[in-house]
Amino acid sequence: MSDHIVSSYDTDLQNLRRSIAEMGGIGEKMMADAANALVRRDATLAQSVIAADSRLDGLQREIEERAILLIAKRQPMAVDLRETISAIRVSGDLERIGDLAKNIAKRVVAISDQPQPQKVVVGVQHMSELVQEQLKDVLDAYATQDVTVALDVWARDGGIDALYTSLFRELLTYMMEDPRNISFCTHLLFCAKNVERIGDHTTNIAETIHYLVTGETLPTDRPKNDRSSFATVAPQPEA
Amino acid sequence: MSDHIVSSYDTDLQNLRRSIAEMGGIGEKMMADAANALVRRDATLAQSVIAADSRLDGLQREIEERAILLIAKRQPMAVDLRETISAIRVSGDLERIGDLAKNIAKRVVAISDQPQPQKVVVGVQHMSELVQEQLKDVLDAYATQDVTVALDVWARDGGIDALYTSLFRELLTYMMEDPRNISFCTHLLFCAKNVERIGDHTTNIAETIHYLVTGETLPTDRPKNDRSSFATVAPQPEA
Structure with missing residues (x-):
């Protein structure tokens, strides 16, 4: 294989990495x-989140097409093949993250004129900060191929x-306390x-990093603590 | 290219099609x-749905691996490349359909001892029947590559x-009527x-069939009628 081909292949991979980084930045901001x-309760900011989503969708399609073309044209092996597959997977996850952020933004618009007990928003805010930290860390881990951080x-x-499960119960309780x-x-x-999603x-993305670096797939049965699908709250006895 | 290689390639594609059909059957049943x-309110049936999901997850990984290998080894062109990419996409959607069915099943277990106004279940049942029909039709369209049915x-x-949006409002109304x-x-x-998801x-999957058959991507801005993210219901005045 000539140097020319190798270097063009490297450029293709570099470009994929750059596009993933761009998607990651947009996803984090959204x-x-x-x-x-x-x-x-900022409906204007929410509208800007809704507007940002189409760029993420476009980038995902682009990355997928370029990665498939790369596999077909260059037949990458071992870690290069894994990196190309990983780009497809990670771009899919980032696209979904954008969709979910957009859905939150739509709901902000819906409830901006509703009475809002600020106390319950704080729980969602706290959860959201933790997830933002997770997203930041996993994107850094992807850029540096750091499997320890990913794990x-x-x-x-x-x-x-x-x-999330405890927040679910808390929100049910508020609903029972006051129908408003x-x-x-x-x-x-x-x-x-x-x-939570x-x-x-x-x-x-963390699982993809593990696969990218080690070539091994993590077990699918990660212990989940989301018990909310099973959670119910008994209504208070009538006052 | 020798006949041997061509026929082995056809076998690979056939096997992908067969695995997708198996996933489709499992997804429909779930x-x-x-x-x-x-x-x-059948918790036993719900448990069987929860148990079925791991087979779907395993098949999806298998299809993805085999499809990528196929692209790298055989460098398919035109419709063959599109069919291989489509297999990856469709298996991803079917895997998600399984996850969503499993989540419904978990909730059935949670609410099996709750008082249930049967009237509201009927709405979800009706919606579910429509979606089952959609799923059946789209899987048939994939098997026969029928873009008209897909559209x-x-x-x-x-x-x-x-x-879904009207059901969302209806369910909010029931909640306001009685905290139980x-x-x-x-x-x-x-x-x-x-x-709805x-x-x-x-x-x-319908979009993937369109791409598979025509090589063209449908516009992303399909008119959505899910307005539930924007829906609120005013509580009744105190009786």
Whole structure:
């Protein structure tokens, strides 16, 4: 293989990495903005999150096409093949993260005129900050191919799932206390669920980093602490 | 290229098609069983849905690995390349459909001892039947590469989104009427959301069929009728 071909191949991989980094930056910003819009009831900021999503969708399609072309044209082996596959996977996760942030933003618009017990927003905000940290760490780990940091993100997701389950119960309780909270808290429940799912995508990225660096696939049965699907809250006895 | 290589390549593609069909069958059954378990409050059936999901996860990984290997080894062109890429995409959607059906099943287990106004379950059941039909049609369209049927599925998803939005409002209203409905209706809301998302994945598959057959990508801005992210319901004045 001539140097020319090798260097052009390296350029292709570099470009993939750059596009993933761009997607990561947009995804992080969308998530942070969506969370801030929720806390501040800022419908304008929420609209900007909704508008940002199409760029992420476009980048994902582009990365997927370029990666497939790369595999077909250059037949990469070993770590180069894994990096190309990883680019496809990570761009898919980042695209979904954008969708979820956009959905939070849409709900911010819906509830901006509803009475909002600030106390319950704080729980979602706290969860969201943890997930933003996860996303930042996993994107850094991807850029530096650091499997230790990736595994740390992977392990920490259990804490976020547990937080979500307790938030789920808390929100049900608020709804039972006062029916005026129901519309707002329902949207907040879906926001919290979206944040939890963004957390799941960060662990997917962590799994991809592990595969990229080691060539091994992590077990699928990561212990999940999201018990919210099984959670119910008994209504208070009539006053 | 020798006949031997060509025929082995055809075998690889055939095997991919067979695995996708197997995934489709499992996904359809999981969805139907999850919906039936919800209507009949059948926790045993729900458990069987939860158990079925790992087979779907395993198949998806297998298909992805085999497809990538195929691209690297055989460098398929034109429609063969598109079919290999489509196999990766469709298996991803079917894996997500399994996850969503499994999540419905988990919620059936959670609410099996809750008081359940049967009336509200009927709405989710109706929506679920429409989505099952979509899933069946799109899997048939994939097997026969029928782009007309695929486009029909793609267009029909708007009706399901509209149904979901009206169900969302209805469930909020039940919750406001009686706090004893809140736990149950919240889980039902998430079930309905999961059904709606399964509908989204059937339209993804329809888009993939269009790409597979025509080589063209459908516009991303399919008109969505899911307005539930923007929906709120005002509580009734105190009686």
